[in-house]
Amino acid sequence: MSARFIFITGGVVSSLGKGLASAALGAVLQARGFRVRLRKLDPYLNIDPGTMSPTQHGEVYVTDDGAETDLDLGHYERFTGVPSRRSDNVTAGRIYKTVLEKERRGDYLGGTVQVIPHVTDAIKEFITADLTDEDFVLIEIGGTVGDIESLPFLEAIRQLGNELGPERAMFVHLTLLPYIATSGELKTKPTQHSVKELLSVGIQPDILLCRSEHPIPDSERAKIALFCNVRREAVIAAYDARSIYDVPISYHAEGLDVQVCRHFRLGCEQEPDLSRWRTIIQRAHQPEGAVTIAVVGKYTKLLDSYKSLSEALTHGGFANNVKVQLEWLDSQVFETAGNNYLLEEVHGILVPGGFGERGAEGKMAAARFAREKDVPYLGICFGMQMAVIEAARNLANIPGAGSTEFGDPPAKVVGLMTEWMRGNEIEVRNAEGDLGGTMRLGAYPCILKPGSRARAIYGDVQTIQERHRHRYEVNNAYIGPLEARGLVFSGMSPDGLLPEIVEIPDHSWFVGVQFHPELKSKPFDPHPLFTSFIGAAVEKSRLV
Template sequence: MSSFDTKYIFVTGGVLSSLGKGITSASIATLLKQSGFCIGILKIDPYINVDPGTMSPLEHGEVFVTTDGAETDLDIGHYERFLNTSFTSKNNFTTGQVYLSVIERERSGGYLGKTIQVVPHIVDEIKNRIKLAGEGREILVVELGGTVGDIEGLPFLEAMRQMKQEYGMDRVISLHVTLIPLIKAAGELKTKPTQHSVQELRRIGISPQIIIARSEKEIPLDLKNKLSMSCDVDSDCVISAHDAQSIYQMPLNFYKEGVLSPIARFLKLPEFNPDMKEWDILVKQILAPQNEVTIAFVGKYLRSKESYKSLIEALIHAGANLDTKVNIEWIDSEEIENNEESLEKLRYVGGILVPGGFGVRGVNGKMQAIQFARENNIPFLGICLGMQLAIIEFCRNKLGILQADSIEFNKETKEPAIYLIENFIDTNGEEQIRTHKSPMGGTMRLGEYECYTKKDSKLQKAYNGQSKIYERHRHRYEANPKYREILEKAGMIVSGESHGLIEAVELVDHPWFVAVQFHPEFTSRLQAPNLVILEFIRQAINAKSHSSK
């Protein structure tokens, strides 16, 4: 289908944020994809930051990285995990990107001296980006970040209104996600906030066709009828989005609620039904698994677990595909520094996971956890910083290189086991290494790169024997190849590399100790779990079952 035939489903939110617009958008897109439609999806963020790359994980949550190296909102991760599809920079943009683009065009004379205004110039730029994301797609689901009534969201709502005017109601429809609060003292669900939210949309010139009613419990029929009448939507267009045990239940719940019928009616789509058999099986294995295992998650951003969103979901994916509940034992890396009692907790888990991160805070605790996993033969997976610290720990405690360190933590170190990627490029002159300059001036590896796996290594076996794999990166520091020979002689082999860069290491004399520079969690999906994370969980299950005999 050509771009001018694309149909658009806009998803807005009312009353308050964090209602689940991202999950709603991903769920509806999943149902449509499983029905055979060619689906696109787009997240529009109203903040003025150009991207979340320089925002604190405690402020924004995880920064998700696409194949082409875009640092995007974490909802893009939801989209990929639900739709089992890789997206790009086209699938997310911010107010900052829109204004920057318009201002740069104005400064280069692109508007021929005209006065630049929000309407039409900013709104036109928004519409053009929406249309670009929909090119080649039969249906594009567009999630508008923020809440209706927020001043920063008005240009996006105006773009939506104009597109409905230009294309007509059989190509542009509006879904409004809004809160139906439960007043526990009265034991009642209240519709008034939703009524006011819909009135605010109408004031802007938008009348939503479908209401997605978020609540703690299922919306009864009489309340649906009340919402239908007060919000002027058809009776089958009030969809209950009540709390669920797992976000992966939501496509199934929406399907049971009949959300596809009004979508098909308004967009004049041919008759269709989604194939959700495999999805249903996996959800059942999330909700009622046959086995369970506990993983120690040794992190430094535990005040905001959204910082590890993709990794948490990747563990759920692996568990679902192994019919196992993965319990996470959250361990603050600062709290276990030189704390024997906290370290001893690690003895009773199935596996130890040390994720990525930036900065020196908490790294000693992470290294103590890594040492514990290495010396006690506990299955271990290190990711990004987790791999770098595994190398430093091995250098210090196994090789006796006590000054081994990372340039990130000690710029003056005489034993830079981990150094900046600029050092590698300057030394090796590798032209194939693609890098990006961050807004703060540092060089980063962002996006998808190939990795060549070592024959018969644990890494290659985890990836089903593949000699070349593709994974995503987000980091500035690299393992120094100067230390490769001494590491390998002592039993820490390089099991993955890319153009001379060390992509993965593992221990020869350990049941399963693997650390990777890339972020495998970014490519994990419910229907296609990342293979190295899947193998880590499988090893943890096996280790726990053997220890209990």
């Protein structure tokens, strides 16, 4: 293995955008012809983010192999197109669990188990495992330098940096240059203190990425370089961008990729091929029109809960050369009569995934409005289930239609599936199991019905693969009564047991999917469902 490792840390404050910085750097290196892989080390003690509240941690990003991971892995995939794997995200909880399991088995031969070397060795094993022919592996360390939780990870990458040497390892530190309006100047002291904190654990950064809302004067760059012991040209400005898709080109313009190549003694005379990124930002900044999409969800107070979703809708806009304006609406609003006016001016309605009874009736009300008013509708996961229950109640006249997620309804239109096929194996779950990892997770195949809208959207292919994250399934015992009233089940699992896609052929555009298509959408390769949905919204906008 001859991969080069780039470790990305952050300082001063959280939420500076290490994930986006890592993804953008990966994209620029990829544009230079290098093979890249991106990974995330998370210092929290949860085994994974699967049981964490979306309003606290943001969305859970699911990989093809069924891992519940940090949302930054979504940035990595969207910017590079390299599918993330379970081996690309690890938490302190999973590291400690691995170490303690080894201790219980006696693998340490009775020795005292310590953070150094046992925990740090486990972290290094994760960083270097499951690699093939990558030229660069970018490792983002979550949290902020100075957090007590991050110390084992920082120690591990310090050790690995020494073991690999500067020929195969480098450190990039992302900091903030705050602007003090009263004095009219950028302040470098927080960056100096952050680097000092990093030096205290034995890590000297090779490149500083400095977030700033204002231009960084040459004198301030020189000051940062002097006090932080880096070359002046290695002090890279990371300015706020009009869109996240401007960042790869912005970083290249500031010379970030050139500094990385020079550190590793690689040729950097040839310019990277950033043509596809220029096409993307042209579509982002020069659309030919605009559509408004209402997103009716329950986690709308923290939009990171729907990060992949909002980006996938933007990608659908790129494909149709329009700007997608999002109206984030709390689904509970529609549980009160008289609030449907909030949906009357939109060109499409999307009900995303979610868990629990809160806001469910409001999501059904939004689905009913879309169905009756012929507004393009996309229901994802829970949004599909709510559309099916609404149709069962108001189209098929099935009294007591509901979901066992909320109790024990008379008609269990949606229920907990306890067994299903994955390849040649039966997977089994039960209602009393732990919440973490007990869902249908990862990529599963779906067979598309000939002549259906779904099949046309996917380019007339028979089988697709999409990523799932849910516990409950639409009960196929109700397929007959629902199809008799116009709701067509156009996508099914290969064994015919699990409904995957529903649609209403007589509607302008009404589709519900049990999976999460937003997880596979990319700016340079928009997901066909979002492309078609936004296309229908464009048609709707011409009629309004």
